Amino acid sequence: KQEVTQIPAALSVPEGENLVLNCSFTDSAIYNLQWFRQDPGKGLTSLLLIQSSQREQTSGRLNASLDKSSGRSTLYIAASQPGDSATYLCAVPSGSARQLTFGSGTQLTVLP
Amino acid sequence: NAGVMQNPRHLVRRRGQEARLRCSPMKGHSHVYWYRQLPEEGLKFMVYLQKENIIDESGMPKERFSAEFPKEGPSILRIQQVVRGDSAAYFCASSRTAEPGNEQFFGPGTRLTVL
Numbered sequence: 001k002q003e004v005t006q007i008p009a010a011l012s013v014p015e016g017e018n019l020v021l022n023c024s025f026t027d028s029a030i031y032n033l034q035w036f037r038q039d040p041g042k043g044l045t046s047l048l049l050i051q052s053s054q055r056e057q058t059s060g061r062l063n064a065s066l067d068k069s070s071g072r073s074t075l076y077i078a079a080s081q082p083g084d085s086a087t088y089l090c091a092v093p094s095g096s097a098r099q100l101t102f103g104s105g106t107q108l109t110v111l112p
Numbered sequence: 113n114a115g116v117m118q119n120p121r122h123l124v125r126r127r128g129q130e131a132r133l134r135c136s137p138m139k140g141h142s143h144v145y146w147y148r149q150l151p152e153e154g155l156k157f158m159v160y161l162q163k164e165n166i167i168d169e170s171g172m173p174k175e176r177f178s179a180e181f182p183k184e185g186p187s188i189l190r191i192q193q194v195v196r197g198d199s200a201a202y203f204c205a206s207s208r209t210a211e212p213g214n215e216q217f218f219g220p221g222t223r224l225t226v227l
Contacts, residue, residue, distance in 0.1 A: 031213025043203065043220035044155075052213075089155070093213040096168055099145065099157035100205075100216060 002027045002094035006103035013080055014111050021075040021106045023090035028068045035064050035075050036089040038105070044089065048075070080110045114139065116206050116219035117186075124225045131191040131198070133222045137206030144187040145216060146179060149201040161187060162210070194226045 003026045013019055023033070032051045036044040048064040050057045050073070056065040063076040073090060087107045091100040117136040125131050137144050146158040160168040161181040172179070176194075181187040191198055201223050205216035 032215075034215070036218075041223070044218040046215070046217065049215055091155075095157070095170065096160075096212070098143075098160050098168060098210065098212065098214075099171070100147075100155075101157070102147075102155040104154040 002030075002092060002101045004090060004092060004101050004103040006088075006090060006106050008106060009104065010107040010109075012109040012111065015080060015082060017080050017110075018076065018078050019080055019108070021077070021088050021108070023073040023075070023103055025071045025073075025092050025101075027094070028071050030068065030092045030094075032093065033064075033066055033073050034091050034100070035062075035073075036091065038087045038089060040086075047088075077108075080108075082110045082112045084108060085110050116141075116204055116217055118202075118204050118219040118222050120222060121220060122223050122225070124227060125194050126227050127195055128193050131194050131224055131226075133189040133191075133202050133204075133224070134186040135189070135204030135206075135219060136186040137204075138208075138217055141206035141208050141217075143207045143210055143214075144181050145205040145207070146187075146189050147203045147205065149203065149221075151200065155203065158189075167210075191224075194224075196226050199224055199226045 034049045035047045050066045061078040087105040089105045091102045094101040147155045149155045157171040159179045176192045201221045203221045204219045207214040
């Protein structure tokens with residue numbers, strides 16, 4: 001059974017810092033890994049999807065890496081801004097590979 | 113280019129009532145997934161449906177919960193005789209194909225409160 005863990009559970013940084021969020025998964029036989037952002041009381045916004053054949057994916061100030069063999073992914077956020085404050089979730093397809101298994105998220109606060 | 117739509121966005125029910133949550137997938141998507149996010153917990157898969165078929169309901173509670181995706185109209189998640197423990201955010205996602213690992217696009221969620 002696939003399990004997804006995110007560390008840290010919460011993170012508070014001053015504006016402008018670069019930061020790294022971690023995601024680990026127990027079953028390395030994944031098709032892809034997806035990072036989402038969730039604002040309080042809101043839905044999920046897809047940030048990046050990395051296919052299993054890729055090692056990293058970039059979008060603006062975000063860079064996600066994937067190491068399938070070690071069961072890890074990182075989300076790097078450059079030059080953090082208060083607007084980046086949200087909960088960040090990672091998810092991998094599991095079961096029949098149609099359902100997503102989510103980590104419990106990292107709650108990020110960027111202080112002005 | 114409307115995304116996944118869910119309604120209502122907020123729903124309040126008293127214990128014992130029924131809750132009906134609706135999800136309209138993105139245009140061109142015929143695969144729907146329901147997830148539940150309990151307070152202080154992560155999102156958990158509930159059910160995967162294609163038009164007129166339930167494909168995987170391994171995450172659905174055994175009683176009181178049902179889901180459908182008719183040929184016409186939105187997908188419906190139905191909770192009968194709601195209890196306080198059903199209070200949660202319910203998210204719907206859709207995908208274009210049934211390819212394993214296909215990207216899913218999420219709706220804004222329905223927040224159910226049971227009084």
